[in-house]
Amino acid sequence: MDSALCHFFRCQCGAELQLPEPMLQRLAAHLGVLPKDVTSVALSCHHCKLVQAYALPAIDARISPVKGLSWFWRELPCGEKGCQSPLTVIAVRNATTMTEEECDKDFATWEWGDELRCPHGHPIAQANTRRYL
Numbered sequence: 748m749d750s751a752l753c754h755f756f757r758c759q760c761g762a763e764l765q766l767p768e769p770m771l772q773r774l775a776a777h778l779g780v781l782p783k784d785v786t787s788v789a790l791s792c793h794h795c796k797l798v799q800a801y802a803l804p805a806i807d808a809r810i811s812p813v814k815g816l817s818w819f820w821r822e823l824p825c826g827e828k829g830c831q832s833p834l835t836v837i838a839v840r841n842a843t844t845m846t847e848e849e850c851d852k853d854f855a856t857w858e859w860g861d862e863l864r865c866p867h868g869h870p871i872a873q874a875n876t877r878r879y880l
């Protein structure tokens with residue numbers, strides 16, 4: 748795939764985050780919902796690694812090149828006792844391929860934004876995200 752419809756978001760650091768539609772579809776399938784029912788998406792910035800939730804539809808969506816992009820996701824456990832709904836965070840990177848080890852190294856550098864919540868609206872506890880490593 749050379750190009751695809753992409754959703755664009757703006758990180759606090761100024762970097763433009765690109766989420767190709769096929770990734771959104773896979774996320775929706777993973778969550779067991781329709782793509783149109785995904786109202787927000789948590790992304791890790793490729794530049795500053797900050798994890799933030801972004802509302803959908805995005806401020807901007809257009810056909811854009813996706814060749815040379817890799818992506819992976821990690822699930823952050825909910826901070827609420829007994830809640831089994833993790834927050835799925837997507838990372839899109841400029842890399843043709845990424846090994847599992849490279850993904851883990853990248854994940855270890857993530858910064859946690861405010862207001863990270865599980866699909867049920869519970870806060871994601873930073874202690875929990877650390878325990879996940």
Ligand SMILES: [Zn+2]
Nearest residue numbers: 758760792795
């Ligand atoms: Zn950033």
Ligand SMILES: [Zn+2]
Nearest residue numbers: 825830865869
């Ligand atoms: Zn929860």
